[in-house]
Amino acid sequence: MEFVISFDFRAPAFGAPAGDLYAAALDMFSWADELGFNCVSLGEHHASADGYLPSPIAVAGAIASRTRSVTIRPNVLLAPLYEPVKLAEDLAVLQLLSGSRMQVVIGAGYRPYEFQMFGTRREDRKQGYLDAFRVLRQAWSGKEFEHRGRKVTVTPVPELPPPLLLGGAHPAVARRAADIADGFFPPNGENWDIYRAERLRLGKSDPGEKFHRLGPIYTYVTHDVEAAWETIAPHVTHCVESYAEWTIEAYGKAAGPFAGGVDVDDLRRSGAYQVLTPDQAVALIESMDDCSTFILTPLLGGLDPEFAWRGLRLFADDVWPKVRHRAAPMPIPGV
Secondary structure (H helix, E strand, O other): OEEEEEEOOOOOOOOOOHHHHHHHHHHHHHHHHHHOOOEEEEOOOOOOOOOOOOOHHHHHHHHHHHOOOOEEEEEEEEHHHOOHHHHHHHHHHHHHHOOOOEOEEEEOOOOHHHHHHOOOOHHHHHHHHHHHHHHHHHHOOOOOEEEOOEEEOOOOOOOOOOOEEEEOOOHHHHHHHHHHOOEEEOOOOOOHHHHHHHHHHOOOOOOOOOOOEEOOOEEEEOOOHHHHHHHHHHHHHHHHHHHHHHHHHHHOOOOOOOOOOOOHHHHHHHOOEEEEOHHHHHHHHHHOOOOEEEEEOOOHHHOOHHHHHHHHHHHHHHHHHHHHHHOOOOOOOOO
16 A cells, blocks of 8 residues: 655644745655655645645655655646646656656646636636646657647656656546546546546556545544644644635535535544544554555644644654555556
């Protein structure tokens, strides 16, 4: 199974300052790498009142400089918002800096404000990421090609181009991933059967019946579960309410399991946000199958870095020695 440490760098006014979060994250990258985690994951959003990470490529460079083994996975990179030739150059350099450790999950995006901010239309997002896949592949061939009537040559060329996965949950996205991407990254395995069937129809390798099954969004390890949950609850609530606001912006109504409003007790019962003793954390991990992903999100919603470090240190001391044998990078279908 895969062990991932994830960051989005939200810094709401009631949480830790952004500068403290970024500084702490640098050390957490190294901590995860030295411990033996498989991956560091980064989100992307723009114009967020809480400073949600807008520049995963810049942070990926910092991860590359502070680690030696972990996969670096922007998830998702909002490709329709980028000029694709420049994106190809930046990702090529990152692949070289990291020693070929990049793995890029491309997404379409959904917030109207983000699209207008970058001078594009939400209605064109499908074509935007299709163009990105095409340009990135041509760019990393090392050959001159034409893009929108312009001659383009991208150098340097990475010896091993980063795998390009397509993120999303819609059936059409699953079929498209089988055609254009190196893999499919649905949040909870949605439409994996459609993706698999389409790959086989196209004569490509069989990705298998099993998909990347994500564990809880957030797990914190402590000896005092109730006290820790009291600290964490406002930060979890902030994140969930923010996503609800974004879905209203995009679709005219809130979507998701908490679209009707956020109740802290319901959040806790959902299982998506776990506060566990060391023994409970071990039991959770041992219950997960080999295609599962265990996620730590230590700075969720602007949590105080020292509070986060207490949970990470306890995880390293009392959980990791009992579960580290489960750690293995997830294979990418079709690569």
